[in-house]
Amino acid sequence: MLKRDISRLQSLKARRTVVPAKSVEDAYHLVYSSTQPWLGLARTQRTASDSPADQLRWEVWIAALTPSPHGIRGTWAQACLLAGQGRDMLWALIEALVPGRSVGSVSQEIQQRIASGALAPSSRLRERRLARSLRVPASSVRLALADLATTGLVEVSANGCFAVVAVSAHVSRHGPATGDHRMLDRDACRMSARVPALSEVPLPHLEQQVLELVAEGYEDPEIASRLGLGTDRHVQYRLARIARRFRLGAVVRPQLVDHAYTHGALAAPAVLHPLLLEANAYGLVRTLAAGRPVNVYARLLGLRVQDVS
Incomplete structure (x- = not known):
């Protein structure tokens, strides 16, 4: 079926x-x-x-x-x-x-390998190689790495690759280094690097233009005509590249725009366009899905609770 x-x-x-x-x-x-x-x-x-x-x-x-x-x-x-x-x-x-391991268990296994040193600090995490080693689909590994990135054990580079966080970066997030941690910190300090923000590593010029027109509410044919791309398919290709760069699972226009405003890839507009309003609505859905009260979302937008209820 x-x-x-x-x-x-x-x-x-x-x-x-x-x-x-x-x-x-x-x-x-x-x-x-x-x-x-x-x-x-x-x-x-x-x-x-x-x-x-x-x-x-x-x-x-x-x-x-x-x-x-x-x-x-x-x-x-x-x-x-x-x-x-x-x-x-x-x-x-x-x-x-298909019966198999959950993404959470895959995340725990990768975390154990990082703790044991099997995955060295600053080493790149290759999704397919990990999937073969753990005998799970590559999509499960990708999702597990995305979860670990929120804990500080894994970092995502500007080109979307995952790597184990350097020891110095991880120790600094969990308290001062003492004893063996100081030695590990000295050994790893040369390899440590922070993940650049989207605003610091901008999108290619053409993809930036496509994203700006999407945020303004233009349809694919209009974008293709304005930028001289020829066909709608070229616009869709650029949107797919932007979604991969943002580490998003699918090309959803409100989500792309919301992500771009949140992470500084686009400057906040003076006037809210209809598509941005949909993106804000998407942010409200995420706030409620995460179990946070609606007043948290309201404070982020400078609104009263009645305005979003």
């Missing part, structure tokens, strides 16, 4: 010709009819997951593939992107239904 729906979604491919509005509507109906029966199982996987990164991945897919109450609004290219997210979610469900 899952593979049958994946095959249906694979029939949607980007076209260079103008697509009638009826075909666009049919494409959205195909995506929703292929993914709707599985959203309940996706929510179950999100709830049962012991990994914050995995939970966020399911949350993004569920949010993107839940039909809007305002009806279908979008282009053929956006329908194809949505179909790609649907395929990713269905493949993840197939992978999740």
Whole structure:
């Protein structure tokens, strides 16, 4: 059943010709009819997951593939992107239904290897090699490393590669070094390096322009025309590169914009555009999903609780 729906979604491919509005509507109906029966199982996987990164991945897919109450609004290219997210979610469900280790247990195993020295400080963590060693899918390793990055044991470089944090950096986060820690700190201080922020390592100029136009609410054909990219597919390729650079699991426009404003890849605008409002709504969803009260989100935006309730 899952593979049958994946095959249906694979029939949607980007076209260079103008697509009638009826075909666009049919494409959205195909995506929703292929993914709707599985959203309940996706929510179950999100709830049962012991990994914050995995939970966020399911949350993004569920949010993107839940039909809007305002009806279908979008282009053929956006329908194809949505179909790609649907395929990713269905493949993840197939992978999740196979008995195996949870992402949390993979994270603990990697943490033990770091503690024992099997994974040396400042060494690069190669996902496929770790997956073969642990006998788990590469996606589980990727999610586990994303979880460890939030604990300070693993760092993510500007090009999206994972590495074990240098001893000096890790010790500095957990208190002053004493005894053997001082010796380890001296040995590792030459290799330590902090992860540059997105604002310090900017996006390539063309991808920066694409992201700015996305934040302003332009559609793919308009972006392609303004930047002379020729086709919508080139815009989608650039968005996919930006999503990988941001370490996001899928190309979701509000999430890209929210991430860019949060990490300084885009300067905060003087006027909130409609797409930014959706990104803020996404931030509210994440705040509530993390179990934090709504007034935390309100303080971040300088609003009163009544304004976001």
